[in-house]
Amino acid sequence: MSAKSVLLQLYKREFLSYFSTPLAIVFIIIFLVLNGLFTFQLGNFYQRGQAELDVFFSFHPWLYLFLMPALAMGLWAEERKSGTIELLLTLPVTIWQVVLAKFLAAWSIAAIALALTFPIWMTVNYLGTPDNGIILAGYIGSFLLAGAYLAVGACISATTQNQVIAFIISVVVCFIFLIIGFQPLLELFSDTVVSVLLKLIVSILVASVVLLMTKKSVLFYFISVLVLFVGLMLFPGILGGENITQGFVDAIASLSFLTHFDAITKGVLDLRDAIYFILSIAFWLLTSVIVIDIKKAD
């Protein structure tokens, strides 16, 4: 049997299983209610008198923070808890096929929920003459963002047997990926804080590589982190320049879901932003495959 048809059968089962419990329906209803509430009530949709949907989309990164982990939390945790993972992975399938099938099933539910917001789009078109190109870009950005969150959630779900824990950790990880691009937060950090943080991260990275290569003890690891860090602090010239710290801030911010999402919803559908989301999804799915391979027996 072809790999594609195995993928299709796995996908079908995952997708239908969302509807064998109230999960998918409840998800879609909550999604629509919150979207309506945020957009019409909190977003002063009518008062603003503008025929556009940027308020609607600007809520999505925060709304998805809780909704997407809820959709993804059971994907692997439940398989591990009930032991079906052993059944599944001893069928003639690859881990990649299963990872992809689960992710696509969850993403489909998110897509359905997003598509069902069409009355909001119809309302703005009724009220005025919005730029439907920008709205389309917004929908694409929102869909990609949902995918990125779901990929994170699926990966975290693979690390535990407990759905609640999977949910909480996913929210935290997604929150970190969101907040690092949040402008007010970035401005909060003075150059000094950033430079100290940067030095610490570099020390940890270098020490980790050394540890992996030499297989020395954990004590050795902590000592080398300390030595590296003190060394970098004593020589402010290294990694201390304004360009370097600014570059560091930019690099971190450019990893944020928010930065790329905002760029897309402004209506400039830059291919690089879309590619960023695709790569994020690929990264988290690849990590899922590795995590499952290591942790499936526990």
Added chain:
Amino acid sequence: MINVSGLTRYFDSFCAVDQLSFDIKEGDIVGFLGPNGAGKSTTMKMLTGFLAPSSGSVLIDNIDMLSDPVAAKKLIGYLPEGAPGYDEMMVVDFLRFIGQIRGFSGDALTQRVAEVIAEVQLQDVLYKRIDMLSKGFKRRVGIAQAIFHNPKILILDEPTDGLDPNQKHQVRQLIQGMSKDRIIIVSTHILEEVTAVCNRAMIIARGKKLFDGTPKELLEKSKQHNAIALTLDQAVDTSAFDALPEISEVMRTSDNEWLLIGDGPKALHKVVDELKKQSVQPLHLAIEQGQLDDVFRMMTEGK
């Protein structure tokens, strides 16, 4: 068909399976015997490609499980311990899903689902959700998915564990019915099961293989194999039995029962003569087959 060599699995520093090597050929119905925690399930998980070995190799019909797992898994049907199934699915949908993954479609799929349902007798629960099933039915669904593609190799982890005696009997009959020119590996810690369904027994304890042979050979290892069991209702002087060269030990197993350990068939007429001499009429006199749990305990407790 199955060639295992040097199979080893560590969990952190704990060695759950330790240098197992064996070959299994068509027609073998192997009973994996061992106390809880012996490493039976871990071995099966490596045979079926769920767990990667720490070292060693598994060849399924000359296909290396590590290098081509998908091809190797096609040849195997597997019932994991506890017979897990997707709780929210109906039995018939679950079997159809398994069939589709196994490459069935259209009429062939429908027909095979019907055959398997008849074979495992699932007619009554077809449209029930799996989490609504009794333990016995759930186990049968697990067996149904394992035999769906008529696999050359069937691996069943504790297929009768937790079932009542009737259900146990049904599952054993099912296994026996399927045994023609296949390989079946069943793990169990129930000894009678091995003599009931297997033609080969393998004892595993602490991850090591301690015995590999027929159930009969296993029985012969028993201290009581060929012992003479004697039941009397009157006093007897057993010192004469002790004196026989064929008898190594005389055990009084209860008030009026004795076991004469040793080469029973040879000693039998001498024992009968001695009883006559003492004018004792035995209630019961027989050569023992041996006690499996006796061998089992002796081997797995390292005595």
